Amino acid sequence: MSNRLDFVRFALEQGVLKFGEFKVKSGRLSPYFFNAGLFNTGRSIGQLATFYANALVDSGVVFDMLFGPAYKGISLAATTAVALGNHPKQEKDVPFAFNRKEAKDHGEGGVLVGAPLQGKVVIIDDVITAGTSVRESVEIIRQAGATPAAVLIALDRMERAGADDALSPHSAVQEVEQKYGIPVVSIASLNDIMQLLIQDNTFASYKDSVQAYRDKYGV
Numbered sequence: 229m230s231n232r233l234d235f236v237r238f239a240l241e242q243g244v245l246k247f248g249e250f251k252v253k254s255g256r257l258s259p260y261f262f263n264a265g266l267f268n269t270g271r272s273i274g275q276l277a278t279f280y281a282n283a284l285v286d287s288g289v290v291f292d293m294l295f296g297p298a299y300k301g302i303s304l305a306a307t308t309a310v311a312l313g314n315h316p317k318q319e320k321d322v323p324f325a326f327n328r329k330e331a332k333d334h335g336e337g338g339v340l341v342g343a344p345l346q347g348k349v350v351i352i353d354d355v356i357t358a359g360t361s362v363r364e365s366v367e368i369i370r371q372a373g374a375t376p377a378a379v380l381i382a383l384d385r386m387e388r389a390g391a392d393d394a395l396s397p398h399s400a401v402q403e404v405e406q407k408y409g410i411p412v413v414s415i416a417s418l419n420d421i422m423q424l425l426i427q428d429n430t431f432a433s434y435k436d437s438v439q440a441y442r443d444k445y446g447v
């Protein structure tokens with residue numbers, strides 16, 4: 229069983245992955261869109277968390293804890309910590325933390341919530357578009373004296389960064405890996421979506437447009 233293809237199927241079933249025509253953040257017209265915010269029920273986010281936990285354990289990355297950048301990363305860090313707690317190969321009870329977008333000046337104060345940031349920290353997010361959220365997370369982790377160990381995302385779109393007339397040879401994911409010297413682990417990628425389109429005739433009508441998009445922008 230492939231964790232990766234199962235995840236693509238699951239995202240389609242949940243309506244999180246859709247085919248059609250979507251304008252994405254870069255301004256490109258994409259034949260598919262992945263909206264992780266639609267994992268919005270207990271069971272679906274629980275299953276998503278199990279996919280994250282499997283991908284992280286299978287990657288072999290050595291880590292001590294999870295950090296989820298606000299807002300989307302908060303539920304991802306919490307639920308994935310639960311899933312890691314249930315993973316047969318994960319012996320330690322994994323701590324997690326997240327940040328507030330606004331610092332609190334009363335009560336316990338500060339911008340960090342959850343376990344103290346220490347050791348090797350995995351940043352968990354849904355997709356990396358421009359890498360802004362990763363940069364902020366890396367700064368928060370380093371300021372706390374901890375070390376970023378990896379970024380864990382749901383989907384790697386595997387597309388080149390930059391404008392159409394000045395495409396970078398690298399994707400945003402590769403740029404993050406190079407800039408911070410840490411791996412980006414994804415549950416699935418555009419390759420897996422393509423694989424599913426080849427294997428499964430249900431979505432055959434989208435195969436050519438996804439292939440054409442990959443030919444144009446893919447890394």
Ligand code: OMP
Nearest residue numbers: 252253254260261262263355356357358361
């Ligand atoms: P950040 O958390 O700021 O990187 O935002 C993620 C962005 O990626 C959001 O603006 C989404 O609209 C966008 N996005 C997806 O969530 N899924 C996709 O398949 C493609 C994009 C995108 O716009 O590139």
